[in-house]
Amino acid sequence: xxxxxxxxxxxxxxxxxxxxxxxxxxxxxxxxxxxxxxxxxxxxxxxxxxxxxxxxxxxxxxxxxxxxxxxxxxxxxxxxxxxxxxxxxxxxxxxxxxxxxxxx
Numbered sequence: 001x002x003x004x005x006x007x008x009x010x011x012x013x014x015x016x017x018x019x020x021x022x023x024x025x026x027x028x029x030x031x032x033x034x035x036x037x038x039x040x041x042x043x044x045x046x047x048x049x050x051x052x053x054x055x056x057x058x059x060x061x062x063x064x065x066x067x068x069x070x071x072x073x074x075x076x077x078x079x080x081x082x083x084x085x086x087x088x089x090x091x092x093x094x095x096x097x098x099x100x101x102x103x104x
Contacts, residue, residue, distance in 0.1 A: 005041075006067045007097050010057040013089035019053050022086045026055070029079035037073060039066020042102070060100070 014022045030043045042060040047053070061067040070076055 003063055005097060006059075006061040006064050007095050007100075008059045008067075009093040009095050010055075010059065011089075011091045011093065012055040012057070012087055014053040014055060015086050015088055016053045018086040022055075022083055025079055025083050026057075029075055032075035033070060033073065036075065037066070037070055039063065040070055060097075 033040045039062040044058045
């Protein structure tokens with residue numbers, strides 16, 4: 001099993017008419033993932049200041065197995081199914097961490 005962190009950036013565009021519902025579902029999914037999945041180290045979502053329907057999510061997983069487990073988790077699948085018609089664009093970007101630091 002790999003012990004290398006998996007770090008991804010997701011860039012999403014959301015149908016503006018469904019933004020409030022999308023944000024609620026995203027918040028629910030992030031809270032569940034961090035609380036229930038040991039391998040989900042961090043999930044942070046932000047929107048562009050002048051374009052609130054442009055969402056960016058920084059995802060940090062303990063390793064590739066944790067990422068694979070996350071994709072099969074019931075709360076993630078619920079989020080994907082319920083937001084499918086809200087997401088107008090999705091780009092997943094593989095990134096390498098340069099420096100990551102947070103207070104606990």
